Structures are given as C-alpha cells and as structure tokens.
Amino acid sequence: MILHHLGYVVRDLSEAARRWYDVAGIGPFLVLDHVHFDTLTVDGRPAAFDHSAAFAAHGDLFIEIQEVHAATPAAAADFFRLGSLPALQHLAYVVDDPASTAARFEANDIPQTVAAATSGLSIAQYDLAPSLGFAVEIHPRTDELTALFEKVRAAADGWDQSTFLQPFG
Template sequence: MIGEPVQIAYGVDDVRAAAARWVTRGVGPFFVLDHIELRNVRLGGAPATFDHSSAYGQWGSLMVELICQHDRQAEPFVHPHGIHHVAHMVDNFAAEHAELIASGRSEALYAETATGMPFAMHDARLELGHHIEIYEGNERLRGFYEMVRTASKKWDGADPIRTLSPLKP
C-alpha cells in the first residue's frame, strides 16, 4: 500500500458554505483556493479541463479538503455529496502512479498544478468507495500542510474562512 493518508476530501456544492458547517463542529480555520489553475489535465485518459475550488482545514491529524467542481460535465468528476478521495504523499510519483494502474486502479484524473507539480486520482470506488489521490511530498506542499496544521492549533475561532491567493510558479 502507498502509506498512510494525509487528507480526506469531500465533494460539496459550495466550499465556503461547507466550510462554515465544518467550523460549527470545531474544525478550522479553512483556507480557500478558488478556481485552482491546472494544466495538462486528463479525465479518464482524455484531455480535459477541471475547474474546481477547494477549502482546506485540519481535523485532528488529518487535513480535510472540501472540493467543488464548477465545470459540470455530462458526468461530473466531483459529486457534491460524500467522500471524494483520500490523498497520500508518495516518494516517487511516477512509480506509484504506474503501480496503481497496474493494480487495477485506473487513472481517473491526472493534472499538474500551476507550479508544475503532478498529481493523480485513481479510481478505487468499487474497492474503497472513493478515489485515491497521490502526489510527491515536496517542500512547498509540506509547507502548505504545515501552515494549515499550525493554524488549527493556534485558532481561537476568529476568521474561520480565509481566501488564499492563487499559487505562482
């Protein structure tokens, strides 16, 4: 297996409204990225777009992502209810990506962030009920995870939903 999960993601209709509901449960603060810029996107192996926004918060030792797809296609990738994916940081993206495909977990989504970091979601819905997301744990990504975790430890309930600027290469 690819190691312990670092994030659980839920499909939602609206990331800010969903974050506000999670805040009432004591989870937060949430950091929102709107219309996340991606390049080299493939959905089901075909070139595509994937316009989505996400809110990130900390729930104990696990990051929570609330994800909303804006570009609803005939068959949307993100359904607005339930667990969408569980994410794992891996040491070697290419090797893990190939291994997941070889083990029968097809590539549902492949994309690269604006900073050039590849990530993929593999279909494990029949086995686990959700997708598996993988990405390499680089310094920038680990810093983001640490920022969210640290903010949750110091959080006094103020400013529960914070908008982040888009990532720059």
C-alpha cells in the same frame, strides 16, 4: 503509504466549513479560489475542472472541501461525483516514489483516471469508486506541497474561530 487528507465535494464551501467546525471543531479552512491546472486529463483526454478548494488541519490529517463550478467533459463531472453532493471524493496520500505507487495500482487493475499538474504540484487519482466509493489521490512529496500544508497547519494554531474560511495568503 500514510493517509494525508480526505477530499470532499460539497455544494457550498462556507456552509461545509461551518459544519466541519460544528461537528469536529476544526478550522479555519484556507481557500484557493478557482484553482487552475496547467494540465488536466480525465481518462487520458483533456478536461476542464473549475473548482475552489479549502483545506483545514484535523489532528495529523487534513480535510479538503471542494466546490465545483464547472467540469467537462461528462466523464469529469461523473468522476468528481457531481451528481451526488456532498460526497467523499478521495483519500489522498503523499508519497516519495509515485512511480512505484502507480505500478502497484496498475498491477491491481486500479485505473488512473485523473492526471493534473500546476505550480510544482501534481496529482494522480485512481478510481476505486466501483469497489470503495471514492478515488485515491497520489501527490509526490514536493517543497511546494509541504509549504502549502504548513500554512494550513499554522492557520489552525491559535485560530480565534472568528472566520471559518480564510484566503491562502
């Protein structure tokens, strides 16, 4: 597995995007407002998670910042680390064989906590917070996922540094 992106939960997307630029010179962050999941479970139970997410290229990696507007039930709010903002919430990997990755985690007693899907994208998060302080997020490699991150990389090429947040478009 090769690390794809780091996912942070922050209080304010605009402020976080500016700080990432101040610290690492990266941007712009492309924003998806109020991301909708067709299905979402936390610990196998239906959940609701209203958030906006923004992505920027950083070398071979990407940075994701998320501003959470609401999360229910309480297990979802706890999992997304809403009590300790800002926080590194997950390390994300894109894999060709998500079933074997899931089997590896299960064999090592790493529980899948979140399962979500929308528009050709799916996400599985595994809870490593007790031992490492964050979750591991697994994405199957899909054309939709590849296209999304190609847009992020293209936005970074030739960026004029005038706006730190830009809509996906």
